[in-house]
Amino acid sequence: MSIVNYKLTRLACFAGIVLLQALILNQLHIGGIATPFVYIVLTLKAPSDRGTAPLMLEAFIAGLAIDILSNSPGMNAAATVALAFARGTLLKLFMGRDMQEAFIPGAKTMGWQAFLKYATGSILLHHALLLSLEYASLAHPITWLGRILACTACTLLCLTAVEKMTYR
Numbered sequence: 001m002s003i004v005n006y007k008l009t010r011l012a013c014f015a016g017i018v019l020l021q022a023l024i025l026n027q028l029h030i031g032g033i034a035t036p037f038v039y040i041v042l043t044l045k046a047p048s049d050r051g052t053a054p055l056m057l058e059a060f061i062a063g064l065a066i067d068i069l070s071n072s073p074g075m076n077a078a079a080t081v082a083l084a085f086a087r088g089t090l091l092k093l094f095m096g097r098d099m100q101e102a103f104i105p106g107a108k109t110m111g112w113q114a115f116l117k118y119a120t121g122s123i124l125l126h127h128a129l130l131l132s133l134e135y136a137s138l139a140h141p142i143t144w145l146g147r148i149l150a151c152t153a154c155t156l157l158c159l160t161a162v163e164k165m166t167y168r
Contacts, residue, residue, distance in 0.1 A: 018065045031150065037151065038158050056081050062080055
């Protein structure tokens with residue numbers, strides 16, 4: 001695949017995932033508390049050799065697009081930029097020393113166990129930041145924690161389903 005085709009494919013995926021998140025998934029509240037935030041797959045599945053600054057810019061644009069389409073005050077942008085900033089550390093933490101030069105994080109390249117650890121840690125970090133900004137109060141800590149865990153489980157389930165479909 002040429003670099004132009006790769007960039008066009010990535011741009012089309014970017015637009016599709018952002019629209020899916022903002023127009024459909026943000027309206028979905030499973031059990032009244034769990035919302036899948038699948039747009040973070042753009043940050044999680046970016047090539048490992050992508051620099052932190054370009055990845056943070058991409059994450060900011062994706063988060064800002066979600067915020068604009070969802071009428072939220074920058075919470076998605078902030079949480080996604082923080083995830084992009086921490087992604088390199090999370091990859092090293094869950095990949096160990098045998099990290100290849102450049103790869104796209106996934107079950108194929110990392111193995112299921114390492115990928116699920118990486119995805120769970122990343123999703124948990126993102127959701128904890130996002131929902132902390134959304135709640136802006138610890139008046140109801142059980143509800144806040146329950147929502148973080150429910151959204152994390154829901155997003156991880158969606159990400160795992162997509163990964164299973166593309167694994168073969």
